[in-house]
Amino acid sequence: MAQINSVKSFLILQCTKKAGESVKQGFIKESVGSKIFDKVNLVLMIGFASIMLFPFLNIIALSLNDGVDAARGGIYLWPREFSLDSYKVLFQNEDLLKGFGISILRVVVGTVTGVLCTGLLAYIVSVKHFSGRKFMRLLFVFTMFFSGGLIPTYLLFMKLGLSNTFTVYWLPALFSPFFMLLMASYIQNLPDSIFESARMDGCSELRIYFQILIPMSIPVFAAIAVFSAVGHWNSWFDVLIYNPSGEWDTLQVYLRRLLLEVEAIQQVQDLQLAYSKYRNISPITLRAATTVLVTLPIIFVYPFAQKYFVGGITLGSVKE
């Protein structure tokens, strides 16, 4: 039911958008200057879109090119000497596959725990009769403006024995004050009487949260889940400093190592020793192929996710 509602509201949103646009156009005859303006604007936007898109296409073309040939440069949108060697090498590389698995594990665990916990917090700070509501809100909002910073946090994690563990990826990210505010602003607009009647019937708060609130707030939970998943997929710095042993290295860290020239050359040499038939890979193509691999999951979920995150950023900004 809630899903239908969210789809419906999305459709309505689109319709109103279109209606607004059609109203705006028109009823005074356009001048020549206005027409020129439109043409110039179109050209500018085509140029802009190409600048945004070109690097991605370029890196895909590079990753599909022969390594030695690619080092000569001059590859734009299409590979000159087509070769899948870089990808073949990557998929035989156990470090990389393990990194891929850990990245996915991190996204799943981190997103599920983070969204459920932050959602619970958002529910608690929106229960209207709760006496600790303001206190909890302040407790979290304050941390948005002031924090201990990198070094004290680092030392705390070391003290807690979180280094070189998987826990360090999700436990410190359980609650986020920013997501709490976004979710709370949505939850506050839900009719209070539903929760009150559930309480009257003796429903526990946790059950209200899981069985009533979550199904009613699927759009906001989905938006936050997308933000959170992208954040987990993309983060690399915490892996770098909290996992020096490399046991829990994610895909991003693997790519980062390839960005360092010396390491990349070393990696290529190791791979060439291991798989002598791929003599033609080079740091450039290996790097390009890894970049494509790191980017692909996001590109895949992008169309699906887009409807949620665009709603997410303007969520709670307008109250009517």
Add this chain to the structure above:
Amino acid sequence: MASLSLKQKLRLIKSDTGGDSMNIMPEKGEVVPKSNISSEKKMAGVKRIKNTFLREKQLWLICIPIILWVLLFAYYPMYGLIMAFIDYEPGRAILDSDWVGFKHFIEFFQSPDFWMVLRNTLVISGLGIVFGFPAPILLALLLHELKYTRFKKFVQTVSYLPHFMSWVVVASIVFVTLGNEGVFNQFLMSIGIIDRPVSFLGEGKYFWGVITGADIWKGIGWSSIIYLSAIAGVDSQLYEAGKMDGLGRFGLIWHVIIPGIRPTIVILMILGISGILNAGFEQQLLIGNVQTREYWEVFDTYSYRYGIQLGNYSYATAVGLFKSIIGLILLVGANKFCKKFFDTSVY
């Protein structure tokens, strides 16, 4: 009981605690002994708090682990900031260490690195404000004027994309595009501006340009969303009125749209100015290298280098604390300024 309205609840509590004595304001002419009132009030207060807790037992039980989490992961590191004022050694309790006052701050101000770090931070942020701040506004305005709905949607979708990429991916793209054999060099050579490839990433003098470009490329689309939604909120009657009064396209932009989105611009400007010391962190670490360090070391990376890489925890904490205090002062200052001159403020 929980389903009752607030008024009813208060009435219930009143009747619990003995009715009329809850009337804190005595009616005119009524003489009430002072001591009596305060003691009864106290009793009532204690009872009320107890009742509230009992009624909200479940909620408070859920809160306990949450409070413990936030105290541990958010407030304990704040306590750790004391490290900036002591000579911290790992393995020794913070309170046992020697208090050295502002020694680490003074050491930082007197080191030759201070001016380099300050310069880089201000220049990179300054470039970000001069070029990076107007860019999404311009994009939003142009997108709004675009007539072809499908194409508009396509441009928007494409422009958000880099925001969802990590800095590692963007750095990789920067390396591929701006490297010696990269497309940019090839392009410049083919149109004859340069004869040999320019090492954009290896020479410090190009770094500021590269990082500003990368920042804008990554963030322009995403930042434009907020302006687009502000533009969508401009009253359509104002457009009609403007058109009636003979305003052209530029006139409409200048006299209708820009004044309409001014509050948004001002608020983001305040946030931008107060974040002037946050000149980036991941991008510097990834795109910068040893040769260009003179041009990219900013407060955050400096603190990271001294703290985590060199183990100089107290010094690094002092650098970080200095930065965040200046940031807080700037936020308050910029907010006051904008309240006075633009009538808009963040808080």
